[in-house]
Amino acid sequence: MRPSVSACALLCVLFAPLAAQALPPPCNSGTVYEDRNGNGRRDGGEPGLAGMRVSDGVDIVLTDAQGAYHLPAIDGRTSFVIKPAGYRVGRRGDGLPDFSFNVQREPGPKLKYGGIPAAFPSCRDYALIPDPPHARDALDVLVFADPQPKTAVDVDYYRRDIVEPLRAAQPKGGPVADLGLNLGDLVHDDLSLYPALKRATAQLQMPWLHAPGNHDLDFDASRDEDSLLSFRHAFGPETYAWEEPEASFVVLDDVVYRPGQRPDYIGGLREEQFVFLQRYLAGARKDRLLVIAVHIPFFDAAPGRETFRRADRERLFALLRDFPKLLLLSGHSHTQRHVYHDADDGWHGAAPLHEYNVGAACGAFWSGLKDAQGIPDATMADGTPNGYARLRVAGDGGYRLSWHPARLQARAASTPAMSVHAPRVLRRGAYPAFGVYANVYMGQADSRVEFRVDGGQWAPMRRVERPDPRLQAENARDDEAAALRGYDRSPEAEVSAHLWRAALPTDLAVGDHRVEVRVLDPWLGEQTAQTSYRLQDTKE
Known part of the structure; x- marks a missing residue:
């Protein structure tokens, strides 16, 4: 339009x-x-x-x-209308909302x-x-983070791996979702890929909101104020609000560009953004969910390393303190986790503040072995498969989150909720020192994860802080290969925030044994996966 x-x-x-x-x-x-x-x-x-x-x-x-x-x-500056609930806006020629x-x-x-x-x-x-009231039971939001193509080839991966399967599952005559939210690093430094990325995303035929990431900057800009001019020409404002009947969304550029310094950016907010926030939040409704969407997470990536300016975080959290229904969404890390902010982070609300750090659409930068369709495996360093999230918001502000891996059929022992890894064979009677691992993609510190063998009694699994053994095995195969197995090898496995382990019994009969794992997901209910291992007798 x-x-x-x-x-x-x-x-x-x-x-x-x-x-x-x-x-x-x-x-x-x-x-x-x-x-x-x-x-x-x-x-x-x-x-x-x-x-x-x-x-x-x-x-x-x-x-x-x-x-x-x-x-x-x-x-x-970029002028915009704050779209109110009860209205929609038309589409620009490139498919983005015209506001x-x-x-x-x-x-x-x-x-x-x-x-x-x-x-x-x-x-x-x-x-x-x-836009008359809908008979929907919840607002359905697609949440992408870090599509991050480096080349036109990567844009094609994004189109075939993420966009086309969503289109194929689209209800006849209905939208894929009510709203889309992309949390930055739309491309990887090459901003000439913006038109191709927009064409691919526009195939989903729904309104999309975009936050900028650190790879969306004009790196030849001499100051932070000019570092998102090309982004804004392509996508629109970098700090703005958008309202639906069930939720209000505030999208913020939280990448502070520091040309000539190392690192040349840090997470934070500018003074004018605080002015906007103060003015917007003063009249924002508190009976619906308030979603703050950014690229760089609000938590620090490692203890003692400030990746988001603490003073800015505390100032933002003070503005949000009186909102009872809050959700923070971030990207950037190419892993995923849930963080609950408390007083140590500068949050002083009535309950811990939930931040969902969303996994990347490109996974580990479109790396790894290609499948039969020529698409890289792209598993992230914490063992999470690449994909996207869905946020569903009810009329009372309650919400549910879910992760949707790409190409499940190409991933062994994987389900939408988890992947399971176990040794293929163990010696019968050996000391039970070998484990089954469950990487529960949306797992949290208090998640209840259990396993059983051959339909027996369910037993608890223990959360462990270590790398995903399935990805470690892929690292070993890359190490042992005499030639490159793909354009880029899979990332080195890092400690996962959502990994559980249990020792496999070795005192059962010789032969194959079925292992089932279940997690009681707070949003989706019971989720299950299974694998198997074999016990055999052997002589020295």
Whole structure:
């Protein structure tokens, strides 16, 4: 959908100075109106909407009784309407939601990937299409993190591995989900891949919100303020809000670029983002879930190493303290885990604050052995298969999360919930020192994981902090190979946050024995997987 041009834009044309070099008059004004027929332009009888919020990522203004708004015209800012519940927005030509525009009258810095070109006029109207209440039992949100293609080949992996299976499972006549959320590192430094990535994602035909990641920066920018100009030209604002009947979403750029330093970025927020947050949260509803979506996690990657500025985290958490229904979503790590923030992290709410650090769509950067379809294995360093998450939010703000691995049929002893690893054969009567391992992708510290052999009694498994043995075995095969087995080998296995172990009995009969594992998932209920091992007699 093309953006409609406001009356302000026409005035800008009529009264522009005649001098060739003169800039157009400042203009960051227009009308928010009800687009009753959804055609993207204001027709007769379509009223302006009062009380709608329009922002430039710092200021937030309300439309007047006629739906008119005015913001200061400041080059380098992105204006957007905060989509309210009960309305939807149309689609741009590239399939993304049409709810923003970039204010740029003068040429910005010269950047390799173009940045934001100067444009005239710099004002517009916003069309909101009435969206009657749905008979859905929950808001269904696809959550991607780190698609991160390095090349067009990787974009094709993303399309075939993630997008096409979702399209194939799409209900006839219905959407894949109600909303999509991508948590950054949309590409891997090569921003010329943005159009191809957008084309692939647009096949899902649903509104998508994007957060930027550290690999989405203009690295030739001389300062942080200019480091996301090309991202904003391609995707829109980097700090904004979006509302659905069940949840409010705040998407934040939390990558602070520090050119010339090492490392050249750190997790954190800028002063103007805190201004926006204070103004938005002051009027945000507390009876629905509030989702804060970022790229870099709020927790530190390792003890004693500040990867997100603590002062910024504490300041953000203070703003969120009075919201009873909260969820933090982050990406970046190419592993996944659940973290519950408490006073040690600067959180002083009534209950621990849940952060779900979402696994990567590209897994371990599209690495590993290729399957029959030519798609790399891409298992992450913690043993989680690449894929995507789903967030389902009920009308009362309650939520459920799930992880959806790609290409399950190509992964041995794997289910949507876990993978199970055990030795193939053991000596009957040997000391029971060899274990079955369950990598429970959505496992948490208090998860209840149990196993049984040959249909016997269920027994508890013990959570262990060690690498996934299945990925370690793949590392060994890569080490022993005389030639490369793929373009990039699988990552070295790292300690997994969601691994459980139990010793296998060796006092059973000679032959094959079936091992079942179950986990009581708090959101999906009981999930099971199975494998087998064999006992044999042997003589010295």
